[in-house]
Amino acid sequence: MPPACSVLITLGYDLKRTPPGVEARGLRQAQLGEIIFCTGSLIGQIETTRKVPTRDFSERLDAALGTDGVFSRLIGLVLRSQLPTWFQPYAEMEARATYISTYQAQLVYGLLQTEEYARAVLATGMPDDLDGLVAARMERQRILEREQPPLAWAILDEAVLHRPIGGVEVMRNQLARLLDFASHRWMRIQVLPFVAGEHSSLAGSFNLLRFDDDPDLIYTEDLISGHMTANPETIREAMRRYAHVQAAALSVEASAALIARVMEERYGNRPNLEERAVA
Incomplete structure (x- = not known):
């Protein structure tokens, strides 16, 4: 599995399941979207690695879920993994x-x-x-x-x-x-x-x-x-x-x-x- 995929999968898994993630908080994607000013569809795409999150998204996610900077720290690895392999x-x-x-x-x-x-x-x-x-x-x-x-x-x-x-x-x-x-x-x-x-x-x-x-x-x-x-x-x-x-x-x-x-x-x-x- 390419490193880029594995990092995205980790972030998506953490977003969906890791306490206090979306499921642990009992939040639907649309509800979380309202809190952090995005669509539930976008959250679903990030959970399933179809969309790469931005740093702003990750910081708002940490604030909404009280995850003490977990997603803000992980996003650096995620975004670096999007660079061409040779770069x-x-x-x-x-x-x-x-x-x-x-x-x-x-x-x-x-x-x-x-x-x-x-x-x-x-x-x-x-x-x-x-x-x-x-x-x-x-x-x-x-x-x-x-x-x-x-x-x-x-x-x-x-x-x-x-x-x-x-x-x-x-x-x-x-x-x-x-x-x-x-x-x-x-x-x-x-x-x-x-x-x-x-x-x-x-x-x-x-x-x-x-x-x-x-x-x-x-x-x-x-x-x-x-x-x-x-x-x-x-x-x-x-x-x-x-x-x-x-x-x-x-x-x-x-x-x-x-x-x-x-x-x-x-x-x-x-x-x-x-x-x-x-x-």
Whole structure:
């Protein structure tokens, strides 16, 4: 049985039978649905693993059933199990990293995507369970909400700002989210402008992860899967290329100004950057 199925079965079983679950409380699905503001049908689908629950659903369930965070803790495993099998090892390492640096040539980095942007990106793969993939990607972003999240530095090619993923409104909201990080203590964003011309990472996007007690890792993707390596020579080459890309990129402040300009000119809104000044 795939791990994803076994985790979902555990959650469904706990929802239906584990005290003080639905049956133990004498609640019908429709009654519980009224309490946590959803349909009884949805609860039935989650009980039978036909539907992947969201974190919000799990937190409301804990509150309604008095389960002391059981479902809120389990949902992390459930959502991680929805990630592609080849991606799960990277997601686990990403969650443990103390420093993340990334260069993205085509898309906004996954940890910075809005839900609508992520949905448009993930839909291109025509997955069987788009909702589950989107929920899993949003769950990954929780590492940025920790009391002490990883230090993170993202360099985005200017093409990322111009590619209209999901349409005008989705892009407007996505660029606004990028600007929100201009005042974020742990995250910095730079843009590699078109005028930089040829650069050291024309081969594509990559992520570098650093840890307190483990070797550095580099992660890349091809058409159908991802690859991690801790090979010292590969790491040194990746760091050299990243340093060159960073040197060619705009400053954090100039990057925010470019994002705001593209947001106005292409997507119809000019944000106020005065409240997003970078320290």
